[in-house]
Amino acid sequence: MTARRLLSALAALAALLLVPVLITDDYGLHLIIMTAMFMMLAASQDLIYGYAGQLHLGQAAFAAIGAYITAVLMLRFNLSYWLVMPLSGLGTALVALLLSVPTLRLRGLYLGLATLGFSEIVRLTLIMWNDVTRGPMGLPGIPAPTFGSFVFESKASFYYMILAFTVLTVVAIQRIVHSRMGKALMAIRDDEIAARAMGVDSSHYKLTAFSTSAFFAGIAGSFYSVYISFISPDSFKMMDSFLIFAMPALGGMGTVAGPLIGALVLYVLPEITRVFAEYRMLWVGGLLVVTMVLQPKGILGGMRALAGRLRRPRPEPGTD
Amino acid sequence: MPLLRIESLTKRFGGLTAVNGLDLEVEEGQIFALIGPNGAGKTTVFNMLTGLTGITSGSAQFAGRDLGRLPSHRIAELGIGRTFQNIRLFGRMTVLDNVRVGFHCRTRTGMFGALFGTPRARREAADTLERAMELLDFLDLVPVKDELSLNLPYGQQRGLEIARALATNPRLLLLDEPAAGLNITETEVLMGHIARLRSGMGKTILLIEHDMKLVMGISDRVAVLDYGMKIAEGEPAAIKADAKVIEAYLGTGFRGAYAGS
Numbered sequence: 228m229t230a231r232r233l234l235s236a237l238a239a240l241a242a243l244l245l246v247p248v249l250i251t252d253d254y255g256l257h258l259i260i261m262t263a264m265f266m267m268l269a270a271s272q273d274l275i276y277g278y279a280g281q282l283h284l285g286q287a288a289f290a291a292i293g294a295y296i297t298a299v300l301m302l303r304f305n306l307s308y309w310l311v312m313p314l315s316g317l318g319t320a321l322v323a324l325l326l327s328v329p330t331l332r333l334r335g336l337y338l339g340l341a342t343l344g345f346s347e348i349v350r351l352t353l354i355m356w357n358d359v360t361r362g363p364m365g366l367p368g369i370p371a372p373t374f375g376s377f378v379f380e381s382k383a384s385f386y387y388m389i390l391a392f393t394v395l396t397v398v399a400i401q402r403i404v405h406s407r408m409g410k411a412l413m414a415i416r417d418d419e420i421a422a423r424a425m426g427v428d429s430s431h432y433k434l435t436a437f438s439t440s441a442f443f444a445g446i447a448g449s450f451y452s453v454y455i456s457f458i459s460p461d462s463f464k465m466m467d468s469f470l471i472f473a474m475p476a477l478g479g480m481g482t483v484a485g486p487l488i489g490a491l492v493l494y495v496l497p498e499i500t501r502v503f504a505e506y507r508m509l510w511v512g513g514l515l516v517v518t519m520v521l522q523p524k525g526i527l528g529g530m531r532a533l534a535g536r537l538r539r540p541r542p543e544p545g546t547d
Numbered sequence: 548m549p550l551l552r553i554e555s556l557t558k559r560f561g562g563l564t565a566v567n568g569l570d571l572e573v574e575e576g577q578i579f580a581l582i583g584p585n586g587a588g589k590t591t592v593f594n595m596l597t598g599l600t601g602i603t604s605g606s607a608q609f610a611g612r613d614l615g616r617l618p619s620h621r622i623a624e625l626g627i628g629r630t631f632q633n634i635r636l637f638g639r640m641t642v643l644d645n646v647r648v649g650f651h652c653r654t655r656t657g658m659f660g661a662l663f664g665t666p667r668a669r670r671e672a673a674d675t676l677e678r679a680m681e682l683l684d685f686l687d688l689v690p691v692k693d694e695l696s697l698n699l700p701y702g703q704q705r706g707l708e709i710a711r712a713l714a715t716n717p718r719l720l721l722l723d724e725p726a727a728g729l730n731i732t733e734t735e736v737l738m739g740h741i742a743r744l745r746s747g748m749g750k751t752i753l754l755i756e757h758d759m760k761l762v763m764g765i766s767d768r769v770a771v772l773d774y775g776m777k778i779a780e781g782e783p784a785a786i787k788a789d790a791k792v793i794e795a796y797l798g799t800g801f802r803g804a805y806a807g808s
Contacts, residue, residue, distance in 0.1 A: 402661050403658065406656060406661030406668070406672075407647075407650075407651060407654055407656045407661070408656070408657065408658060408661055409661070410644055410647050410648050411651055413637065413640050413644070414640065414651075417636075417637035417639050418635045418636070418638075420599060420635065421631065421635035421636070422648065423598075423618070423619035423620050423623075424597050424599065424619050424623060424629055424631075425623060425649050425651060425711060425712075425714075425715055426620045426649075426651050426652025426653075426715050427620055427648065427651050428618070428620045435658070439658070481639075
């Protein structure tokens with residue numbers, strides 16, 4: 228069984244590595260790169276809401292912070308990307324920590340509103356802090372990362388970079404949620420009072436969940452910075468926070484594949500239906516409503532239920 | 548020195564005095580029952596002892612340490628475990644994982660160990676699994692270990708509450724109405740478990756319960772609360788005969804039904 232799993236993992240990895248060879252169309256590869264970045268954001272969002280149960284509507288703001296840290300450090304101080312990237316993650320985690328301390332006592336919708344307010348503060352700061360961020364004009368000309376003499380310029384090279392980031396993020400989050408710390412987060416989600424009575428320091432773990440998640444979101448933002456090479460306060464909008472929030476919910480919260488499926492559907496669908504302009508969010512919203520009504524456990528939950536029904540023969544009438 | 552010493556413990560919620568100047572001493576190894584009508588303040592005492600609600604005045608000392616302002620998770624670390632009257636399991640976690648959470652304060656693995664799967668982290672995880680299985684076995688929950696706890700029948704949920712509390716390795720175990728909603732057979736099984744908690748595991752037990760057969764059958768000492776005040780304390784036989792207790796709680800019919808047994 229383990230040999231089979233290893234084999235299928237290797238096959239999946241080979242397929243992922245072949246993507247830039249098979250898809251040579253620039254726009255197609257761009258869509259895949261952005262989808263992978265949103266998968267990273269959705270997986271990190273799931274750590275806060277899906278596992279720790281803390282309503283958080285500001286993941287795009289964390290990405291924006293990471294993106295700006297990278298842009299400013301690279302443009303002003305000409306530092307290597309491989310130093311700037313982890314610094315962006317750590318800087319974002321630090322901001323998340325500062326945000327979480329005053330919001331520790333908030334729960335549910337109140338916490339959601341506070342994180343929404345935080346996103347707005349981030350956006351306004353980026354617009355107003357002209358000296359550093361150039362305000363609404365944004366920061367153009369962010370240099371490409373280099374590795375020795377190799378320059379990350381082609382779409383394929385960025386694809387491999389985000390593939391590595393996303394895979395590492397998913398693996399790290401899975402390791403966390405299956406550990407002692409992950410059980411503590413889920414205990415807080417299910418019943419914070421009982422968790423505390425069982426010896427779980429809920430404040431500590433809520434802070435850790437927020438800052439860990441922000442770390443990954445900051446790295447995703449950092450990637451965006453060097454990939455697009457231009458950022459502005461509009462790069463990560465509040466709408467993106469909502470979308471990132473909806474991705475694990477649509478795909479299936481608290482699972483490996485759920486946030487990834489959700490990111491695929493919610494990023495790619497609006498993108499390929501750009502021809503319908505402003506109407507596209509209408510049916511994305513509709514899709515969300517229908518999925519949540521029909522299958523509260525998300526797409527993955529629905530597929531699992533279906534697979535279970537197909538595998539298990541229906542019981543004979545009257546045997547129950 | 549008693550394991551738990553409560554002195555003039557008081558809790559006010561606005562104008563309501565839920566617990567009023569309670570004095571109580573629980574000796575190591577005792578099974579001590581706290582009884583009284585609904586709303587007498589019994590659960591509030593448990594909540595103060597476990598740091599879930601603040602103490603208005605008075606004090607509680609556990610093994611010589613003042614519990615006063617300690618947060619809940621520190622109290623669990625010191626060795627007070629509890630169950631909840633209105634079951635508070637981690638519903639969307641499996642039975643096994645519920646017990647694993649109980650081991651939280653007795654294990655150390657942090658983020659680093661989790662991310663890199665250090666030998667120490669792996670040893671600790673294996674050890675936790677083994678000890679969790681022992682506790683599940685003790686409460687006959689092994690067959691349902693992979694079920695989500697919210698899917699368990701009521702009686703097994705009560706059992707899981709105890710298993711999870713035991714995982715914190717408490718010296719003092721607070722059981723809040725462990726027999727509520729159980730049938731006669733289940734209650735007898737539970738009584739056996741509680742007796743073994745003391746004899747086999749050396750736990751001290753403070754218990755809130757309305758089932759008088761259980762209380763009188765296993766307790767060494769009983770205290771009676773009414774309107775937040777202690778109206779009687781003593782051995783079960785003396786409590787059964789106490790006029791004040793009969794009037795406030797047991798009812799006059801009780802003497803006829805149980806006095807002879």
